[in-house]
Amino acid sequence: MRLALLAAAPIVSILLGFATPATAAETRIPQRALAQAEQLRERALADDTGWKVTESLTTEVGPRLAGSEADARAVAWAKAKFQELGFDRVWTEPVTFPKWVRRSESAAVVGAHAQPLQITALGGSPAGTVEAQVVRFADLAALEAAPDGSLAGKIAFVDYQMPAARDGNGYGKGSAVRSKGPSAAIRKGASGFLMRSAGTDNHRVPHTGITRYDEGLTPVPSAALSIPDADQLARLLARGPVSVRLAVDAGWDGQYTSQNVIGEITGRSRPKEIVLIGGHLDSWDLGTGAVDDAAGIGITMAAAKLIAQLPRRPARSIRVAAFANEEQGLHGGKAYAKAHAADVARHQLSAESDFGAGRIYAFNTGAPEHARAATAQIARALAPLGIEYAPDKGGPGPDIGPLAAQGATWAWLAQDGTDYFDLHHTADDTLDKIDPAALAQNVAAYAVFAYLAAEADGDFGSSAKSGDAAP
Structure with a gap:
């Protein structure tokens, strides 16, 4: 993973904030959705899908160096896992990069x-x-x-x-x-x-x-x-x-083409509007890439699956991206941003889990003033998980950064990384280092956040910085 954006989070928040017209209607989340989120939160805490997905990736594929034979197996694994979890749409998008x-x-x-x-x-x-x-x-x-x-x-x-x-x-x-x-x-x-x-x-x-x-x-x-x-x-x-x-x-050793693997849960009334979550599929080759970043894949796949199982789908679509080759230069995030440049305004909020599997302790978004009330509502729904609202902090995750630079609004769910760099990019990055209870707390946080963002009345300020948005 890369932490340059996180290290400069307050600056990033300022640089990526977007001015909106004074007449923009205030974005709010309906009470019915807030009540549903409480049930979703408790169900997620008791669910082990995040652990099972993380265990599957680290066990069945193992180390996933970009451009390696295991890279191709990881892409096939992700496609199959999205389908197994019941996502409505599953597809891939090519990502080409130099092979080391x-x-x-x-x-x-x-x-x-x-x-x-x-x-x-x-x-x-x-x-x-x-x-x-x-x-x-x-x-x-x-x-x-x-x-x-x-x-x-x-x-x-x-x-x-x-x-x-x-x-x-x-x-x-x-x-x-x-x-x-x-x-x-x-x-x-x-x-x-x-x-x-x-x-x-x-x-x-x-x-x-x-x-x-x-x-x-x-x-x-x-x-x-x-x-x-x-x-x-x-x-x-x-x-x-x-x-x-x-x-x-x-x-x-030449060029290699991998894939961003994407799964989507279709929204019931505004399916073309997207809440994007995800992690990166590749890893370094020393360990099995458990905290960096199989955990992020497990967290976000599980969160979307739990949302899909609700009695009523959220208004917007929930999209999960398993990004290719983050480790060697954010290649998957850059390719996604390029491929979806015309769709920036449709990406209501975007968040990436790429800082291990420690408990989430803080939340914020880069939303403009008219959507700050909705951000605060999400924060209150996350509070029972031990997550505080940090309205002056945060920034986009590594692979979300290129999309945010084009005008998409980011969300930040801060994980406790006190011991993350004990394991980062080492042979010790293995499944046994992950606490299943902490992983479930992450799944609950991502499920509540993504569901409420998808149910909000009004937007979160995403707007293409250049070019025309898709009609």
């Missing part, structure tokens, strides 16, 4: 203190073997401040320690080391790049994730050390010069 493959990786201290190091290649790293002296930097700024040419023939090691936080706000700096560090190192002459994993655990499992190399630079092998191994390397460097042998066999 990982074959092998290793690292070891050589010389007097010879010993292996636990690493994982960063997504996007090229193949190559480097044996060189290591130079440590406390953070990205220190690397960027190094004299030009000072790392010639050496391996740069950025040892930034990411703090834990409920809202994950430390990930901004941690992920910046991964995304910008290799290019900064190359500019200083480095022949390889190592970083302390962007994570908050103390287990000997490194965290992968995508990196980018600036245009005009020749990429070098780049990898993340597990946090204990980063500590070990730092201790060795405090004793004197250290050389490391870094070997990576990975790289880009």
Whole structure:
């Protein structure tokens, strides 16, 4: 997942807010729908569909690296699961992107203190073997401040320690080391790049994730050390010069076309208007992608299924998107936004579950003033789940971001991510880390939110920023 938008949530809220005419009618949710939402909430808390879907994806498909054979199996799984859960419409939309493959990786201290190091290649790293002296930097700024040419023939090691936080706000700096560090190192002459994993655990499992190399630079092998191994390397460097042998066999391998898989529950009276929820179908290849993001798929599929089982369908359609290749550049979210550019105004509210399976603790939308009363009504319906109304916070999820940038109104259901980065992009991201009760609370929250948004009288302010909306 990506958290850049979440880390800058208050700013995003301002940038993505949309002015509406002063004459816009106030959006409200009927009392009948609010009463139905209470029953839906309690039923969802007792339902295990979210767990069963998450278990199915992580068990039957497992790791789902974008462009891999498992990617295709995940698409087939999602289509079948939507149909099994009784969605009215199920379809796919193509998503094309560069294919990166990982074959092998290793690292070891050589010389007097010879010993292996636990690493994982960063997504996007090229193949190559480097044996060189290591130079440590406390953070990205220190690397960027190094004299030009000072790392010639050496391996740069950025040892930034990411703090834990409920809202994950430390990930901004941690992920910046991964995304910008290799290019900064190359500019200083480095022949390889190592970083302390962007994570908050103390287990000997490194965290992968995508990196980018600036245009005009020749990429070098780049990898993340597990946090204990980063500590070990730092201790060795405090004793004197250290050389490391870094070997990576990975790289880009042409183009691949995957699919956004979409299921829809048809609205009873305004079926062309949409409440969009979802998560991303792909994962990294080290674990089984349970918290990132099989949980999001399970939560949103289950929420829509429960809404479909109500005695009366909501007025608007509930659409669930299983986005392709979020991990390597939001490719699925960007493709969805492009494919539905003419339909932005029809997307009443859009929300993505992509921050694990911790309990949701806060809610908000980017709706304009005329729909703030409806937002508050939804918040009150969520309050019994331990969710507070946070009217000055939030932003769109990663794959929702491109659609929100085109004018669609976002909704934000904030999950507790205190321990999310213990697992993020590691081999430890497996099903056993998910609390079924917390997952059910997420399903209940998404079901109540999506149902009430679909029943609201009036709109939530979505309006295309450019071009004409579909008639």
